[in-house]
Amino acid sequence: MMEMNEKKFLTVAPFECAWRKDLKFREAGRGCVAFDAFAHNDVTVVFRENVGSQHYHYKRDNSPHYTVIIGSHRNRRLKIEVDGKTVVDVVGVVLCCSSAFQSYWISVYDGLISIGKGRYPFQNLVFQWLDSNPNCSVQYVGLSSWDKHVGYRNVNVLPLTQNHIFLWKQVDCCEYRGDEECDEEMEDEHAGFDDWGLGNFLESCEWSDVFFIVGEEERPVPAHKVILQACGNFLSSSLDGDVIPLQGVTYPTLHALLQYIYTGQTQISESQLGSLLALSSQFDVVPLVKQCEETIERFKQNKKLFDSGKIVELSYTIFQPHSGTIFPAGLPVNPEKLRKLHLTGEHSDVSIYVEGHGLVAQPHRIILSLWSVPFMKMFTNGMRESHSSKVCLWDVSVEAFNAMLEFMYSAELNVKENMEFGTILLQLLLLADQFGVTPLHQECCKMIIECLSEDSVCTILQVVSSIPSCQLIEEVCKRKFSMHFDYCTTASLDFVLLDKTTFSTIIQHPDLTVTSEERVLNAILTWSMNAKEFCVGELVDELIVNSNPELLFKERFESLNDLLPYVRFPLLSYVMLKKLENSNLCRHIPIMDNLVKEAIGFLDIGLTGPGYDQNVRFQHRRSSFKELQYICDGDSNGVLYFAGTSYGDHQWVNPVLAKKITISASSPTSRYTDPKALASRTYVGTSFAGPRIENGRTTSWWMVDLGNDHQVLSLSFLYISLYVALEVIIKLLKPLVLCC
Incomplete structure (x- = not known):
């Protein structure tokens, strides 16, 4: 059984699949689903042309589909299936974990x-496979399981941008064509700062503030106090600080220590292993001490495996819980010591001032440069900051800047969840984004x-819409706004501050959800007035x-003319369209007058007008269907069926039992007659307890009450089957709904 708990964790039971209409690619055959999953094995994702059922299983599906299984064969393999046939079965790739939620993406x-x-x-691409006979129609995403429950959360379906496509085409070129030139191009493109790390400062005089003197020749070897102190205890009071x-220590031994x-x-x-052990013990480089001791012990236990000239490799294997190679991951740095050096400003070589706040931090150039290209260039390209220990910043939040510094020293984002959490x-x-701290940028995006x-989406859009690196957030925000359009345009007026491109994209979004097309029109008028x-x-x-349109809408008047065609005027009621036709808006705004007249003509002609099926302005939004609305002839009990299922989205519930409508009969009910039979899913024969005489004639009738906002329909007929009566009522509902 699929369940959604209070924290919006979706749990999928064995041999079942979760389908939602929002888990859909914007473009058929192209999209990406990102999610967190908790499972012992077999995280299964299905890509299909149409939505499946809860009890769907890909093994029994004869229609075209892709299946990706992460952690198959008891969490040992990755599998990809096409139409139920295995095409990829590899060992040990993208495995899942049973102890915590893991994050994945599949495109x-x-x-x-x-x-x-x-x-x-x-990012962090792990595996790719190219279908030689691609299915370009898959669009819906199903979250499934095998023989154990799987938990899902933070599920998002995202579009593929040109940047992603270009990058993957490069990868495709290299992996599948063996193009050596492509490899060289990618190496050149990603050379430079992608390989930047603390190793670039090994024995470098750049920002060094301490020297080791080794060997008989008294060779000076530069280093950096903040790095040394974060890894051990190099600067005791008995030694000269610089x-x-x-x-008695040779250069190769010191070089090995610093390289580690x-x-x-x-x-x-x-x-030389013994000398390295002694030197690392002298300076309390604990991880290296332990590795040297373990290696020496192995030598003692099995000397046959080694000879005196063998080169020994030592690696720091305790990695930080962060992906990638960001500082200080993979280095023998004591996080607590590094944080203490940040808090105290000990060994600092730069002072950061923020306009209006004075001195706010005393960090270290080498730490800032490890994370940020702008900072590195600031300290090296001959600018004023290259020669001065003072850096002045303008228009910077002190709280946010301190949070960024803390991240640089710990690789962890710690922002207190208070009233200012979202703003910070x-x-x-x-x-x-300004200082190019990519891992921090990614962490902020995720958070x-x-x-x-719904309350924060407009504020975020105003900030990120002009930042290319925030495209992922922008897409998610636009989709969130579109799916909660009514709330986002009425709870506050923040949306009028959005730029035209952003607002226009939301109006045209395929997931736009509104209760009435009138709300779309009112939102466009409000935005255009900057009200x-x-x-x-x-x-x-x-x-x-x-007034006149130019004065009323000012600089957004031209934008109004561009946005009005996105309103689907034929979805408005006939009464409202006639009212608009005689309004001042139509008199003063020609494009609106044309659109309103077009909609009235459409309703007068009906659903069979030429070319209307292809024009999006005449198509219903899925969300704009009203309960009890006439859809078309030939439905299963027409409006009553849709009233009972919310247009097929939910399991059938008789609308009489759900109290969405009230049905009464001309004669008293008996054990043979039940008013809800008229609204049943299939025809049920009924009878009356006795005839009813009206105007000297024997008649019977049903009465359907559609609620306070609708008139009560009644129909009298003489010895007509109730099934025929139902069909007549459905047809009578059509003109009623157009007037709602």
């Missing part, structure tokens, strides 16, 4: 299936998406009497 692009592991979609003399500290790995001959998170996102609400209160058509119509 499909014209048969190219890409699978990644991690919190950030379109010079550390090492008598700066890169997390080193090599040294077996004969957005400011931090902008800072991360913003997880915390996104301070929500405007309905009647109010705007009154305002335009004493």
Whole structure:
């Protein structure tokens, strides 16, 4: 059984599948689904042309589909199936974990299936497979399981941008065509800062503030106090703070120690292992001490495996719980020591000032440069900051900047969840983008998406819509706004601050959900007026009497002409369209007058007008169907069926029992007659307890009450079957709904 708990965790039972109409690619055959999953094995994702049922299982599906199974064969393999046939079965790729939620993303692009592991979609690509006969029609995503429950959360379906497609085409070129030139191009493109790390500062004089003196030749070897102190205890009070003399220590031994500290790995001959152990013990580099001791012990136990000239490799194997190679992951850095150096400012070589706040931090150039290209260039390209220890920043939030510094020293994002949480998170996102701190930017994106609400979506869109690196957040926000359009346009007027491109995209979004097309029209009028209160058509119509469109809408008048065609006027009631036809809006705005007349003509002609089926303006939005609305002839009990199932989305519930409608009969009910039979899913024969005489004639009738907003329909007939009467009532509902 599929369940959704209070925290919106979706649990899928064995041999079942969760389908939702929002889990759909915007473009058939192209899209990406990102999610967190909790399972012992077999996280199964199905890509299909149409929505399946809860009891759907891909093994029994004869229609075209792709299936990706993460952790198949008891969490040992990755499998991809096409129409039920296995095409990929590899060992040990993208496995799931039973102890915690794991993050994954799977994309499909014209048969190219890409699978990644991690919190950030379109990154950390792990596996790709190209279908030689691609299915370009798959569009719906099903979350399934095998023989154990699987938990899902944070499920998002995202579009593929041109950047993602271009990158994957490059990968495809290299992987499937063996193109060496492509490999060289990608190496050149990603060379530089992608390989940047602490190893670049190994024995570098850049920002060094301490020297080791080794060997008989007294060779000076530069280093950085903050790095040394974060890995051990190098600067005791008995030593000169800027010079550390090492008598009896050779350069290869010191180089091996520093290489281990700066890169997390080193090599040294077996004969010098004892010297390295002694030196690392002297400076309390605990991880290296333990590795040296363990290696020496193995030598003692089995000397035959080694000889005195063998080179020994030592690697720091305790990695931080973060993906990638970001500092300080993979290095023997003590996080607590590093945080303490940040808090105290000890060994700092730069002071950060923020306009209006004075001195806010005293960090270290080398730490800032490890994370940020702008900071690195600021300190090296001859700018004022290259020669001065003072850096001044403007228009920067102190709270956000301190949070960024804390992330640089710990690789962890810690923002207190208080009233200002959302604001600081957005400011931090902008800072991360400004200073190029990519891992922090990604973490902010993930957190913003997880915390996104209808109340915050407009504020976030205003910030991120102009930032190319925030495209993922922008897409999620637009979809959130579209799916909660009524709330987002009435709870506040923040949406009028959105730029035209963003607002236009929302109006055209395929997931736009509204209770009435009138709300779309009113939102466009409100945005175009840049109003301070929500405007309905009647109010705007009154305002335009004493003004003209150019003065009323000002600089957004041209935008109004561009946005009005996105309103599906034929979905408005006939009464409202006739009212609009005689309004001041139509008199002063020609394009609106044309659209209203077009809609009236459409309703007069009916559903069979030429070309209407292909024009989106004449098509129903899925969300614009009203309960009890006439759909078309030939439905299973027409409006009553849709009233009972919410247009097929839910299991059948008789609308009489659900109290959505009331049905009464002309004669008393008996054990042979039940009013709800008229609204049953299939025809049920009925009878009356006795005839009813009206105007001297024997008659019987049913009466259907559609609620306060609808008139009560009654129909009298003489010896007519109830089934025929139902069909007549359905047809009578058509003109009623058009007037609602």
